[in-house]
Amino acid sequence: MASSESKSPEMDPNFVVGLIGMGDMGKMYARRLSAAGWRILACDREEKYDELAEEFSGNNNVQILRNGHLVSRASDYIVYGVEAAAISPVVAQYGPSTKLGAIVGGQTSCKDPEIQAFEKYLPSDVDIVSCHSLHGPNVDTRGQPLVLIKHRASDESFAKVENVLSCLNSKHVYLTAKEHDRITADTQAVTHAAFLSMGKAWHATKQFPWEGARYVGGIENVKINLMLRIYAQKWHVYAGLAILNPEAHKQINQFAKSTTELYYLMLEGRADELRERVYAAKDKVFGAEGSPKWAAQPLLRDGVLDQFSLGKPPEGHSPPLPNNHLSLLAMVDCWSKLGIVPYDHMICSTPLFRLWLGVTEHLFRNKALLDESLRVGIEDNTFRRDDLQFTIAACGWAECVALRQFETWRERFAVTQKFFEPRFAGAIEVGNAMIKAVLASSAEKE
Numbered sequence: 361m362a363s364s365e366s367k368s369p370e371m372d373p374n375f376v377v378g379l380i381g382m383g384d385m386g387k388m389y390a391r392r393l394s395a396a397g398w399r400i401l402a403c404d405r406e407e408k409y410d411e412l413a414e415e416f417s418g419n420n421n422v423q424i425l426r427n428g429h430l431v432s433r434a435s436d437y438i439v440y441g442v443e444a445a446a447i448s449p450v451v452a453q454y455g456p457s458t459k460l461g462a463i464v465g466g467q468t469s470c471k472d473p474e475i476q477a478f479e480k481y482l483p484s485d486v487d488i489v490s491c492h493s494l495h496g497p498n499v500d501t502r503g504q505p506l507v508l509i510k511h512r513a514s515d516e517s518f519a520k521v522e523n524v525l526s527c528l529n530s531k532h533v534y535l536t537a538k539e540h541d542r543i544t545a546d547t548q549a550v551t552h553a554a555f556l557s558m559g560k561a562w563h564a565t566k567q568f569p570w571e572g573a574r575y576v577g578g579i580e581n582v583k584i585n586l587m588l589r590i591y592a593q594k595w596h597v598y599a600g601l602a603i604l605n606p607e608a609h610k611q612i613n614q615f616a617k618s619t620t621e622l623y624y625l626m627l628e629g630r631a632d633e634l635r636e637r638v639y640a641a642k643d644k645v646f647g648a649e650g651s652p653k654w655a656a657q658p659l660l661r662d663g664v665l666d667q668f669s670l671g672k673p674p675e676g677h678s679p680p681l682p683n684n685h686l687s688l689l690a691m692v693d694c695w696s697k698l699g700i701v702p703y704d705h706m707i708c709s710t711p712l713f714r715l716w717l718g719v720t721e722h723l724f725r726n727k728a729l730l731d732e733s734l735r736v737g738i739e740d741n742t743f744r745r746d747d748l749q750f751t752i753a754a755c756g757w758a759e760c761v762a763l764r765q766f767e768t769w770r771e772r773f774a775v776t777q778k779f780f781e782p783r784f785a786g787a788i789e790v791g792n793a794m795i796k797a798v799l800a801s802s803a804e805k806e
């Protein structure tokens with residue numbers, strides 16, 4: 361794996377960039393690339409033509425067309441930004457219209473189906489260079505990882521793509537499609553499984569966690585804000601990258617297994633086994649005493665997260681309750697069982713993964729906190745119900761993914777999304793501020 365900072369673009373006024381799929385990511389690319397001076401032809405589904413044409417009517421560099429045939433035949437570099445599960449039929453439809461000698465890529469979060477569709481449906485004279493911006497549409501692209509995959513392309517075509525995308529000022533990471541899927545399975549799919557399960561558990565126990573005294577403090581703020589951030593998004597993004605990524609099933613399954621096994625140890629009061637297992641995982645993932653894998657400075661600065669609370673605990677509440685942090689213990693156990701060293705993936709990590717690793721590291725760097733979480737796991741019944749629901753949820757997601765059940769996945773997501781919906785507006789603001797503060801604090805350290 362290699363990476364490089366992007367260079368300043370050399371503008372070719374005759375080079376046209378096509379965007380098929382003008383959802384959140386497509387629009388973000390259209391705005392940023394056109395602002396840098398690139399000429400864009402873009403489309404979404406035909407029924408959205410009028411609305412999109414109106415939305416971009418003030419932008420001289422963006423022309424909205426009625427469908428992907430029109431975009432494909434007139435563009436030199438075409439990016440498909442559609443739902444991962446739709447990539448095959450959409451490329452089947454428009455791929456044969458691709459301009460002779462053009463370059464085609466996709467923005468989907470999982471490259472296996474995307475590359476298969478390109479190989480199957482694109483004419484052989486077309487070069488394939490795919491990409492993946494490893495962040496959501498509202499995150500500042502500067503300095504974020506942008507994966508580039510030179511799948512079937514001349515050096516010249518690849519250089520053209522790099523040149524166009526250099527205006528994002530992201531950090532280019534060069535991978536194969538297979539490497540991409542393996543790494544994002546480790547970083548994204550399994551991280552999302554943890555937050556999706558937290559949401560389900562809070563929903564099942566009918567609580568808005570920020571309203572009680574149980575979930576207070578920096579680690580809890582990350583859990584709550586990122587859970588809400590995920591449930592506020594479109595379901596297909598998370599379903600697609602979990603179900604369609606052939607590398608992700610093993611990770612999500614192991615996360616469910618680790619959660620269940622640690623929960624059993626807690627429930628059955630097997631303190632020594634729990635401690636032994638968690639400390640063995642710690643050594644494997646974070647390095648043994650004296651040879652740590654983490655940096656001298658923690659990923660998260662102490663106290664940086666405390667301010668990002670969504671609510672105030674009720675008047676007269678006692679101090680924050682210590683938590684056994686089953687989700688974090690299970691994450692480290694899962695990484696350990698799969699031989700994953702999360703720091704190896706920092707170069708292509710999402711903001712969410714960095715935060716998740718940050719809080720995990722925070723717990724495991726602090727022996728008193730870790731020991732307290734083990735003690736609470738054995739002695740304290742306060743979180744038993746929540747943990748039971750969390751375990752059930754983790755197993756439910758894993759089963760759904762293993763059986764490739766898109767529809768069940770969507771329904772599981774939608775019902776919990778509805779439960780939390782009233783709080784999305786505020787949560788996104790707080791979540792954005794939290795991510796900004798954490799990114800700023802990690803940038804200071806670089």
Ligand SMILES: NC(=O)C1=CN([C@@H]2O[C@H](COP(=O)(O)OP(=O)(O)OC[C@H]3O[C@@H](n4cnc5c(N)ncnc54)[C@H](OP(=O)(O)O)[C@@H]3O)[C@@H](O)[C@H]2O)C=CC1
Nearest residue numbers: 381383384385404405441442443444467468469495496497
């Ligand atoms: N959101 C994120 O944080 C990120 C997403 N990605 C990936 O990028 C891709 C796009 O995601 P995102 O923008 O969030 O999703 P959106 O749902 O916002 O956008 C996808 C768009 O493609 C449209 N579309 C579907 N079929 C066609 C078609 N035949 N012709 C033209 N347009 C079509 C969809 O229409 P309709 O809704 O009617 O189906 C929709 O407007 C996904 O594969 C996702 O995994 C990558 C990085 C980050």
Ligand SMILES: O=C(O)C(=O)Cc1ccc(O)cc1
Nearest residue numbers: 469494495496548710711712
């Ligand atoms: O940071 C995350 O994991 C997100 O949730 C945003 C996201 C979603 C899908 C992607 O393909 C890339 C980034």
